[in-house]
Amino acid sequence: MGKNRTPYLLLLPGFGFLFTFFILPIINLAQTSTQTRVSGGDTGQYEQTLRFANYVDAFVDNKEQFGRSFLYAIIATVLALAIAYPLAYAIAFKSGKYKNLLLVLVVAPFFTSFLLRTIAWKQILGEEGFLVPTLRSLGIISQSTTLTSTSFAVVMGMTYNFLPFMTLPLYASIDRIDPRTLEASGDLYANGLTTFRRVTLPLSMPGVVAGTLLTFIPAAGDYVNAAILGNPNTKMLGNVIESRYFKIVDYPTAAALSFTLMAAILILVTLYIRKAGTEELV
């Protein structure tokens, strides 16, 4: 009897943690999302009226930022995949004795704060940085084109910030591929491209799926990049939630938006995993 109880006792701290820091806040958020202003009440005073129309209002009011959040997140994820795949492939197969060093380099940016790294990009892309004058004198961008405070800067910042989350799972999955399967493919007269398409890529799919999820989910909810590198026309949903919560002190709308974002991400991710069909992950 005592033996059977041990595993459950060991699970208790985990459940306790999840309950306190996940379940309770979610319940609280759900309660807040259907509240309305107390009539004649002061700033920040709301009462429960079960007004589910809050969700409709919140969505209709901010559909632009909704669309933008997903668009930017998808572009950043695709770009990160395009950059990280060759990188992970090279580290796994071609780096030899430098493998560990390269892996450390991939993780190294994490030693500096996320905020500072994003602010650094503002300087790199700035008017008096190195990049803009160079591109201008080479005629690649026009004299009036700026790089900061643009959607380009926001997407670029997101791609950069989430790149390690894409690279590491890809590396883990590519590194596991047995090189002999690639040799076998060659023996069967497949050229390089076919080998990649029929052997390497399918075998690395768990890494692709994990990497895209780890990039897409935080990217869709991100607001730091849009706040620092964007302009008023590139704001994402995270910025709206922040402003609703802190500036306008409109907790119900902020809560409704958070829930809608969560639901939208969950649906998209479920569809994606179904389509990608990697049972290994779910």
Next chain:
Amino acid sequence: MTTQNSHDEIQSGLKDLISAKVSRRGVFAGIGGLSAAAFLASCGSGGGSGSGGEALRWGNWPLYLDFDEKTKKYPTLEAFIKKSGIETKYFEDYNDNDEFFGKVQAQLKLKKDIGYDIVTPTDWMAARWIRLGYTQKFDGANIPNASNVLDTLASPSYDPSREQTLPWQGIMSGFGWNTAKNPKGIRTLDDLFAPQNKGKIVVLTELRDTIGVILLAQGVDVTKVTENQYMNAVDFMAKKISDGWIRGVKGNEYAEDLTSGDATAVIGWSGDMFILASENEGKFDFAIPESGGTISGDNFVIPYTATANAKKNAEAMINYYYEPAVAAEVAAYVNYVCPVKGAQAEMEKIDPELAKSEYIFPTEKTMANLHVFRALTTEEETSWTEAFQKAAGN
């Protein structure tokens, strides 16, 4: 050593102070746009630890009191402690009006000690505290120096006879610009929205300042502005954003954008522009618009949770900071508008150059052109902020 040399030495000492301030402020500025992050950070530090053991606990904005880098002490505050024997704890953790309010609101509601006996919210936030009944009226007998308050700041609509607030520092808003890009300077909205500044204009997140300056340019009296007039001005800003004139709506970070060349003209604050102008000889300038600028203040407020004894101590401290000589010493460090009459004469003794500074001691002519945005009702505060935030893309 000649007098000129020693004067230069003072000047360079001041410069050091200023640059130390900028670098510290730079860090805050970068994070300033992210109040959530700041909020999380401040949760950890929590002011006052609720012990209530000190005789006086003051929560103020960072870099807002004279500070000696060498001794790591606040000279004027040290002098006060010595003189009065009141053990005073100073906390630099008032980073953002909204964030601080969020932090202490729950305790205030329950009338529980918030860990501070005196705080310095900005006008509109002070107005909210008064409206909610979270403040205490001063005992006038304890603050005879209150009569030294500048006339322009003496009767704001939220506290017409200054019974429960007194300004700590005043903040002017107006136009700041890069002199190379705007050689003729900026005095009107048309100057601001001139072709050379297209896409390189930054305005303040503080709606009373940004919209205030626009309203004044449209000929509206900001002390009596109506909802229609306000919304018109917000629409004007929204149009300038969607047409690509305004690149950002920001807090102190606009200073970084000016130095990096990403912004060439701004609606900004006097204190920041003073530092930019003095650090980059002649590269930046600041002026109050011809049609008028706004002036606001951060104010001493005693929360209703402070004990009678703490309140008395707080009043003694306010009285102390309203002595012209003390106010001048503070102003020499913080560079915002000094709200105390007679401080300019005292400044003559410390630094005659600074005594002439329009940033710290605006002339009467400038003062007459500065206006205080009227207090908003609760409903207005919500719907006006919402309209402004929406125009800013949020």
